[in-house]
Amino acid sequence: MLELAWLIPAAPLAGFAFLVLLGRRLGEPAAGWLAFLATATSFVATAVVFLGLVAEDFEERFFIQTLFEWVPAGNFTVNAGLLVDPLSITMCLFITGVGALIHLYSIGYMHGDPNFSKFFVYLNLFIFAMLVLVLGDNMLMTFLGWEGVGACSYFLISFWFTDSSNASAGKKAFVTNRIGDFGFMLAMFLVFSTIGSISYANILSSAPGLATGTATAIVLLLLLAAAGKSAQLPLYVWLPDAMAGPTPVSALIHAATMVTSGVYLLTRMNPVLAVADGWATTSIAWVGALTALFAATVALAQNDIKKVLAYSTVSQLGYLFLAVGVGAYVPAIFHMVTHAFFKALLFLGSGSVIHGMKNEQDMRRMGGLAKLMPITAMTFIVGWLAIAGVPPFAGFWSKDEILLYAWNENKALWAVGLVTALLTAFYMTRQVILTFFGRTRFFDATAEEIYGAFDNRLATAGGGVASAEDNLVAAHSAVEKAAADVDKRSQAVQVSAEKLNEAKEALAKVSADDESHAKLQKALDKAEKSVPKASENLASSQHGLVQANSGVDEANTQLATAKSAFAALQAKRNSLALPDEHVTALSEAPELGDLLDEMPNSYRERQEYHPHESPWTMTVPLVVLAGASAVAGGLNLPFSKDLHFLGHWLEPSLFANEAELLVATSTKWGLAVVAIVCALAAIGAAIAVYLRGRAEPQVIEREPFARAWYVDETFARIAGGPGQKGFDLAALFDRRVIDGAVDGVATAARALGTSMQSLQTGFVRNSALGIVVGSAGVVAWFLARLWQ
Structure with missing residues (x-):
């Protein structure tokens, strides 16, 4: 069954090809159903390969399927191949599973859009690129998928490009990600120059022999790459704007695909992280912790229903970096999976609200929607409880495990993580109250x-x-x-x-x-x-x-x-x-x-419009994701090692590099109780402020939070002032030096050719003269040699 791995990326690629050729002819909704079928086929293929991998012996769960020879260059060869192991298949399961649900949801959400079929062309291509990223058996294949999701994100974020803000958001994402791509390429070059191969099999086996300095340099470059793709400080700025595209795109990017790439890359390279200096991995942890706290404070004061979730994604990705930095690879993947479920649910739920409220996104204009949109409200509440860390919902188990490892590694990191968890519960409760409870404000006058x-x-x-x-x-x-x-x-x-x-x-x-x-x-x-x-x-x-x-x-x-x-x-x-x-x-x-x-x-x-529940193609994915958000915590329960299903499953991909947890059982339960109390206290505080009116919201919604601590504005000011001068100088250097050197060679060759034209007269006598002179020169040279 492992030989079917090629079908996992092939199905969405085939869907993409069919839609490019026949999408317009198929029209709505057939083009959407074809795209959904392609992604669902990929999910089924992933499930089959997963079962095949489970059937293998524990030590044999590392399978490479070579598709063809891609880059033959002497002794150096790069194959286009797929790496099938527990880590890649875990990624594929939620990429294709959640991706298929998002495709189904999109059929209803994009109803009536003039570019309906084009949207699904991009969605299938996005899924294909993400699968290449996680299944690639070498860094170049991963980089191909890495660039693919970057390009697709540009197409999808700016899908409604007639709105200049959407077009700008797409360009912002594309340009910001190029900074991270630079780090990826340098890391790949350094790996090749050190190990002589970019195949993961060779990298992972050779990593223990790397010099500490080299491993540290590779890790820092990978951190730069991951910070760009997974939106960490200071390269997070593209992700909040990425919600400018259609809501299914936001769910796909924020929950199941692109933003998890950086965490996947760091986890895949865990043997290299194990050799690097401790301060390098600690840097990863602090970047994640500070990003998580920063984004959580910003989410407190956002009023756009999708922007709250966008900053929430940045914050949750910070948790994943914190986990990787403290060596908690299993909790990182665990939280990545649960986050894929509840964040996709929350984004799709927000899209259902927007769809039912005539494209309204401002939560201040909502309220009381629980009665008007009961399915959306119930499923959204499940997602809220999951992300808020309320047991027994999935988010509690995965987030609590990250906090436990942070306590084990560094108490300051744990404190930052706990405060972030408290803020998360508060701003998500605020969102639920403003959207679904209280007075219906949709009909109010602004x-x-x-x-x-x-x-x-x-x-x-x-x-x-x-x-x-x-x-x-x-x-x-x-x-x-x-x-x-x-x-x-x-x-x-x-x-x-x-x-x-x-x-x-x-x-x-x-x-x-x-x-x-x-x-x-x-x-x-x-x-x-x-x-x-x-x-x-x-x-x-x-x-x-x-x-x-x-x-x-x-x-x-x-x-x-x-x-x-x-x-x-x-x-x-x-x-x-x-x-x-x-x-x-x-x-x-x-x-x-x-x-x-x-x-x-x-x-x-607005007085003549009535907010309504979404069609079944949109509500069915919500119900499925709500179920997953409720029970996915069972993948890695803390009560017994026998219940660490995900941990046991991922062991072959982690090479025993998971940090050792040295925390007493009583401490574990104590920390869990503290986390639960903080979450419930934050929920209660939000209810007191936003439902009971016990305090003015302005006490919480400070201007620095609302304006994201002025980071975007500062970047814009720098780019438009000193940065612009630097860009102008770079352009001048490119024109004068780079282009000048290239054009200079061509000009010199042209001048030499022109000067030689005078020797080619076309007359026999001139040619004969040249022969005589040349022969005389050759004879003279021989005589000189003989004389010597």
């Missing part, structure tokens, strides 16, 4: 929406002020017009009166029998009629002026009222002083109830 409604109302009120100002201007214009009309009519009255007087005087100067008398009498009659008419018009204009002045008074009153209303609304808006994260139920805030008609579309659309 501070942005409330301010938006106020702004809408202020805009309306501002329009009222502007309209009142326009009315006032119009009223003043009417007054000016009316006043001008009064002046005009006054002048008309005066003119009419003057004409009447003139008519009277003219009529008085002529006798009644004068022939002009009748004409003048007629003019007088007309003038007498015009005076009352002009007076009447003047009175009308004066009345119009009074009305226009009244209109000005009314417009002033309206303007004052509009300004007063605007000022009151502005003062009400400013008095709110809502923080960005604030959410308010308008039904419970009567002072804001009148804003309902002004709320933006985002609020209205």
Whole structure:
């Protein structure tokens, strides 16, 4: 059955090839089912090989299957081969098992995505690369898989690349991992130059004969490699941003594949670690312990449901490095397995929440989802209890074993690990409460929406002020017009009166029998009629002026009222002083109830949406992973050596390099009780703060935590300032020196060829002359030799 090992990576590779060729034609959901079938086939093949390995004698559980000769170079040859042993098969079991569940989950999660088939192309390729990494029988094969998962992570993290933040997260992961890759390559070169081979069989057998200094150098380079891939300080910065991709990608990267690579590599090279100086392995332990504590503090203040889990992953990986550093290889693999179960469960559970809540990721907008999403809630709670270290769930057994070995090695490391465990229980309880318990906040108005409604109302009120100002201007214009009309009519009255007087005087100067008398009498009659008419018009204009002045008074009153209303609304808006994260139920805030008609579309659309449970393709993997998270602790129970199933299984891969545990039984149980009490105390404290409201969350959620201790910002500042100058100098050196040297050789060859062109005229006489001169030179050389 061991000969079927080739099928383990071949199945996802075949799935990848089929999807590249036929994925678009298959479409949704067939492409997803094909990818799932390929990964499930790989899991079945792994299970068959596992049974075959179990059937072998204890000492024979180390099988190499050579596929073909890969790099033949004289006496040096690198084969493409697979190393089948307990360590690699353990890795393959949870990579393919959890990977298959994530594929099944993705069929529901990615429903409706225009690039549905492309997503599964990348997923199958990712699984293949990870299997090559853990099954490779030499460092070059491992490096091939190492680079493969790095490339696939770039494709998947930036899968929705139209969002610039996703594209940036993908590039950040790719570039940061190159630093670790540099350490891997140097370690591989040093191994080859020292041992003369990069085959694990030769490395592991030759490791005891390595010089301590050489082994130490190899270990430190491997630490650099592992810190990059497994996101340890200071190279952790890519992993929190890796949750930018689709949630199944986050689960695959954070739980079952890529981030475990560094721990696997260090564990695989355990004979080299055994020869290195003690301070080198202690460095691994402290890097892990400090990373675990650092990431746990940051997780306390995150509000994105996936970002909490991302920093949790960084912290849990720190636990694994702590375990490797103190020689606890079995607990490291044990916790890696249990972590794969409960972290995949938590990430997929968060994806189910996001899917059911219209892509909402802010926990401050959640709450009360246990009633709306019961399966997701129940399974998520199992994952929470596992990672919080509550017995009998899986995380308690594996984490407690790491703490036990840390106590055995260094009490300070144990203390850091215990504080980290306490913080883990606290921030995970916070996440569960904010997401599934308390009031349902999904329908609440956000501070942005409330301010938006106020702004809408202020805009309306501002329009009222502007309209009142326009009315006032119009009223003043009417007054000016009316006043001008009064002046005009006054002048008309005066003119009419003057004409009447003139008519009277003219009529008085002529006798009644004068022939002009009748004409003048007629003019007088007309003038007498015009005076009352002009007076009447003047009175009308004066009345119009009074009305226009009244209109000005009314417009002033309206303007004052509009300004007063605007000022009151502005003062009400400013008095709110809502923080960005604030959410308010308008039904419970009567002072804001009148804003309902002004709320933006985002609020209205949310009122019409109902959070719901996910489809069965998403909930079935949750149930399976919840079961594994509950019972996986049985792999390595501490009650008896006969119950150390995983420890016995891994012995052939550890070459007796596991640290010896010198702790009394009473101390073991005492430390376990301390860990349980700390976990329960942290859970109780989180309930008091976030469910009972006994303290303000701001006491815990400090700004340095929320901003990850400013590490990212510092890196960005350095890279954008002094770092940029260094990059520019490197680019200048590359152009002038490197390119100059290469181009210079080509230029010299071209110049030499050009100068030789003059000797090739094409004439026979010139060729004959060359022959004669050359022959004479040869004869002269022979004569000179004879003379000597």
